[in-house]
Amino acid sequence: xxxxxxxxxxxxxxxxxxxxxxxxxxxxxxxxxxxxxxxxxxxxxxxxxxxxxxxxxxxxxxxxxxxxxxxxxxxxxxxxxxxxxxxxxxxxxxxxxxxxxxxxxxxxxxxxxxxxxxxxxxxxxxxxxxxxxxxxxxxxxxxxxxxxxxxxxxxxxxxxxxxxxxxxxxxxxxxxxxxxxxxxxxxxxxxxxxxxxxxxxxxxxxxxxxxxxxxxxxxxxxxxxxxxxxxxxxxxxxxxxxxxxxxxxxxxxxxxxxxxxxxxxxxxxxxxxxxxxxxxxxxxxxxxxxxxxxxxxxxxxxxxxxxxxxxxxxxxxxxxxxxxxxxxxxxxxxxxxxxxxxxxxxxxxxxxxxxxxxxxxxxxxxxxxxxxxxxxxxxxxxxxxxxxxxxxxxxxxxxxxxxxxxxxxxxxxxxxxxxxxxxxxxxxxxxxxxxxxxxxxxxxxxxxxxxxxxxxxxxxxxxxxxxxxxxxxxxxxxxxxxxxxxxxxxxxxxx
Amino acid sequence: xxxxxxxxxxxxxxxxxxxxxxxxxxxxxxxxxxxxxxxxxxxxxxxxxxxxxxxxxxxxxxxxxxxxxxxxxxxxxxxxxxxxxxxxxxxxxxxxxxxxxxxxxxxxxxxxxxxxxxxxxxxxxxxxxxxxxxxxxxxxxxxxxxxxxxxxxxxxxxxxxxxxxxxxxxxxxxxxxxxxx
Numbered sequence: 001x002x003x004x005x006x007x008x009x010x011x012x013x014x015x016x017x018x019x020x021x022x023x024x025x026x027x028x029x030x031x032x033x034x035x036x037x038x039x040x041x042x043x044x045x046x047x048x049x050x051x052x053x054x055x056x057x058x059x060x061x062x063x064x065x066x067x068x069x070x071x072x073x074x075x076x077x078x079x080x081x082x083x084x085x086x087x088x089x090x091x092x093x094x095x096x097x098x099x100x101x102x103x104x105x106x107x108x109x110x111x112x113x114x115x116x117x118x119x120x121x122x123x124x125x126x127x128x129x130x131x132x133x134x135x136x137x138x139x140x141x142x143x144x145x146x147x148x149x150x151x152x153x154x155x156x157x158x159x160x161x162x163x164x165x166x167x168x169x170x171x172x173x174x175x176x177x178x179x180x181x182x183x184x185x186x187x188x189x190x191x192x193x194x195x196x197x198x199x200x201x202x203x204x205x206x207x208x209x210x211x212x213x214x215x216x217x218x219x220x221x222x223x224x225x226x227x228x229x230x231x232x233x234x235x236x237x238x239x240x241x242x243x244x245x246x247x248x249x250x251x252x253x254x255x256x257x258x259x260x261x262x263x264x265x266x267x268x269x270x271x272x273x274x275x276x277x278x279x280x281x282x283x284x285x286x287x288x289x290x291x292x293x294x295x296x297x298x299x300x301x302x303x304x305x306x307x308x309x310x311x312x313x314x315x316x317x318x319x320x321x322x323x324x325x326x327x328x329x330x331x332x333x334x335x336x337x338x339x340x341x342x343x344x345x346x347x348x349x350x351x352x353x354x355x356x357x358x359x360x361x362x363x364x365x366x367x368x369x370x371x372x373x374x375x376x377x378x379x380x381x382x383x384x385x386x387x388x389x390x391x392x393x394x395x396x397x398x399x400x401x402x403x404x405x406x407x408x409x410x411x412x413x414x415x416x417x418x419x420x421x422x423x424x425x426x427x428x429x430x431x432x433x434x435x436x437x438x439x440x441x442x443x444x445x446x447x448x449x450x451x452x453x454x455x456x457x458x459x460x461x462x463x464x465x466x467x468x469x470x471x472x473x474x475x476x477x478x479x480x481x482x483x484x485x486x487x488x489x490x491x492x493x494x495x
Numbered sequence: 496x497x498x499x500x501x502x503x504x505x506x507x508x509x510x511x512x513x514x515x516x517x518x519x520x521x522x523x524x525x526x527x528x529x530x531x532x533x534x535x536x537x538x539x540x541x542x543x544x545x546x547x548x549x550x551x552x553x554x555x556x557x558x559x560x561x562x563x564x565x566x567x568x569x570x571x572x573x574x575x576x577x578x579x580x581x582x583x584x585x586x587x588x589x590x591x592x593x594x595x596x597x598x599x600x601x602x603x604x605x606x607x608x609x610x611x612x613x614x615x616x617x618x619x620x621x622x623x624x625x626x627x628x629x630x631x632x633x634x635x636x637x638x639x640x641x642x643x644x645x646x647x648x649x650x651x652x653x654x655x656x657x658x659x660x661x662x663x664x665x666x667x668x669x670x671x672x673x674x675x676x
Contacts, residue, residue, distance in 0.1 A: 130567055137574050144581060153592040156585060160520065160598055163582055167527050168515065170578075174534035174571050175508075181564060182541030230604075290607060 004047040005059045005074045008040045008082055008121040016114035023107040033093050033110045037117060041086040048079040052474065056491040058127070066492050067191040073127035073492055076478040077325065081124045081253055084329050087460065088246055088336050089117050091453045095340050096238040098449030099347070106149045116142035116242070123250050127492055129180065129187045132254060133173050136218065140166050143247055146239045147231065154234045162231035169217035169224075176210040183207075190492035192262055193485055204267035211258045212269060219251025221310055222280040225303045229287060232302075233295035237343025240295060244302045245336030249328055252309045256324065259313060260482040273314030274405050281307030281412035288419040294342045294352040294427070297419055298335070301378070304412060305331050311409060312393050315400050321479035323392035326472055330377070330385035330464050337457035338374045341367060344450060345427060354423065359432030366451055368428045373458050375420040377465070380413050385465035392472065500540050507533030519596045520586040524579060531575035538568035 015036035022028040051057060056075035060066060074082070093113060119139025126132050144166075148159035181187055183203055184195035196204055213224070220228040232244050259268055284304030291297045309331070312324025344367045345360065346352045361368045377384035380391075390413060397406040464471055481487055507529050514526025542564040551559045590596060 130570070134570065134574070137578075141577065141581070144578075144585075148585060148588075151588050151592070156589045156592055157598070159585055160589060163578070163585060164515065164523055164527065167578055167582070168530075170574075171511075171527070171530045171534050174531070175537055177567065178534060178537035178541045178564075181538075181567070182543075185543050187563075187567070292606070 001050055001057060002059045004043050004050070005057050005072045005125055006061070007043055008047075008086065009072075009118050009125065011040060012036055012114040012118040012121065016111045016118065019111040019114055020107075023111075029107070029110040030097055033114060034090070034097070036114060037086060037090040037093055040117065040121070041083075041090050044079065044082040044086045047074055048076075048083045051076055051079040052477070056488065058492050066494070067186055067188050070131050071127040071188065071190075071492050072125045073189075073488070074125050075488060075491070076474070076481055077253070077257070078124045080325065080329060080474070080478060081249075082121060084332050085120050085124065085246055086117070088332055088457065089113075089120075089242065091457045092238045092242045092245075092336065092340070094456075095241070095343070095450050095453035096236075098446045098453065099236070099238060099343065100446060108145060108149055112142045112145040112149070113242075115139075116146065116247075120246065120250055124253065127189050129189055129192065129258075130177055133170070133177060136173070136250065136254070137170060139247065139250060140170070143243055147235045147243065149239075150236075152234075158231040158234040161227050165217065165227040169214055172210070172217075173214045176207070176214055179210070180207055188492070189257075189261055190485075190489040193489050194493075196262055196267075197264055201266060204263060205269075208259065208263045208267045208269055209272075211262070212255065212273070215251045215255040215258065216276070217251075219248050219255060219306050219310075220303050221306055222276050222283055225280065225284065225306075228303055229291075229296055229299040232299050233293065237295075237340065237346065240299075241336045241339035241343065244299060244339055245332050248302060248306060249309075249332055252306060252313075252324075252328060255310070256313055256321070256482065260316075260321065261485045261488060265316070268316055270314050270316050273310055274402060277307045277311035277314050278405050278408040279307075280304065280310060281408055282415075285412050285415040285419060289415065289422070292354050294345060294354065294423055295339070297423060298338055298342060301416060301419065302335060304416060305335065305378075307412070308390070308393060308409060311405055312396065314405075315396055315402060316483070317396060317400055318476060318479045318483055319392070319396035319399055321482055322472065322476040323389065323396045325475040325478050326392055327389040329471070329475070330389050330461055333457055333461040333464060334374050334377045334386060337370070337454050337461065338378065340450070340454040340457065341371045341374060344370070344454060347447075347450070354426040357427045358430040359428070361428040362432060366455075370451070370454055370458055371424070371428070374461065375424065377461055379417040379420060383465055385461050385468070388465055388468040388472065497540060500536055504533045504536040504540065507536065518598050520589060520598060521596055523598075524582050524586055527582060528575070528579050531571070531579070535568045535571050535575075538564045538571060 015032050019029050019032050022032070047057075051074050056073055058066070058074075059072040061070040061072060063069070096109070096113075116139050119135050119137075119142055122135035123132060123139060126135055144159065144163050147162060148155050177187065180192070183199055184192055186192055186195055196207065199207075217224040228244075228248070232240050234240075235243065259273075281304050284300050284302070284307060288297045288300035288304065291300060305327075309324045309327050312320045312322075312327060314320070342352060344364070345357065348360065348364050348367065349357045351357065373384070377386040380386040380389070390409070394406050394409060397403070397409070511526045511528070511530030511533060514522045514529065517523060517526070542561040547558050547560040551557055586596075
């Protein structure tokens, strides 16, 4: 069973190397990528089942015991995130193979995509703060490459902003690590929990804030969100989908993990996180309303969605954190599939500008259905998964008597509905406009593969709503684990 | 020694931050490098029991310094190096396609700012609000950048230097074209 923890990291890395070697043969690259990610998804599901019934698995990398070596830890949260991320990565890769636009630009697509997969998986299973830094860097490096593959003018401009802001966050992370190590003398997360508890209160607060800023930048929360809508929309559709859908949530995961595990209740910046969450929701959705391009609207909504997860964390109750975890799972599925749908729209019409599209419901009814299901789910219309997530968060907020944030969350939902209705009326209703040259007709194998991948993700999000009760129970157990770190510490250190 | 190193780290960070806030890509790259050095110096400082020797020989069994921060700093240096190399490549590519060393504004931002200004004018004059395509009526020059820069690019292209005015590259054509600066 211990192999299941390290294989989701090792396998994609080896496959990435292989993928470079066979770079000239696209079919070989495809087979390697698809087989690896299918395998990773299977292992992640097995891991989740095992961890949920038997408790966390700890692997000491290199055989060095916990505080000295790097430990890989798979607890419920790690296993859930691994599961969702590997399924999403697989679906996006299938979409990319069908679309062939992103994939054909450069032989580097498959290796970079697999490296991204390895980095994201490592970020989820690592039990070491410095190793988390390395994992985040691996996935960021891969995302830089994916974002700028092809080197078009717009991509280079957007890539520059993205790389520089990510580097700033990474440098701050390094600084925080140096400070944490000099104060606590360890970088193992479980060991840090024990060491940080002995530090003076002011130092604890400083570390909690420093890490919140670092991961807040990666996750694009309020004052640090501006890079996201500028950089993500320029890449090919599948790349935008995986970056916006998955990579920002690595930041949220790190925020969840570090704030709950490392710091005792007195140092958790609950109120600050709630304020930031509220502003993030509103600013993101207002930005979305001002945009004219489908992908930019969706990118601003990503920012808004991050606010809901931070809200769940900011409450620091079992119900709140459970809501945040459930929200994260469903928003990764919904958001990725929305971005893929946007890719389908652009594929049909040749543009993503609202003013130049119309009447698509006649030309591509399947795309219309896919968009409707995922968009309504994002807004939180019952009975879709977004509704379950938002009810969970609102109930948690009311239970903690944080009425202000609940009100903000509801208003932001309403505005989200407005921004999505704008896409719907402009794109699918109305008279068909003679838009730019359509890139492809709705026939052919490639189109079927793309629609299939998008529909699979949308179907998963619907499944998350159908299986809401068991899934939410799982999230509640996860939240209980997170808020009682003694279990994690005992699993890693054996005491 | 600790105070001196802390001071060095602070100066590196400060200078790096200043350079990153500039608009020229070359300065940003240097600034990012300096900030990385600052963080690494901080790592060296964070060692428990600093001032002791890094290695001891077989005869001298005395206490030696904590090796972990060195290992962490080394990893940090490698990562900073790789990212800086990527950033330089990106800056060079940016110079190839825009023939300029400055970070550009996003076109979308400019379009929205422009539409807001137009709406404001119409509201004052009492005309209908624009609900049309914001790109309509924009020339290529508007979309590609400042007129001045466009002229520069045209001139460079005429004189046979690299510079790609429209940014539309054939897929896969990735290497440097023309004969460089």
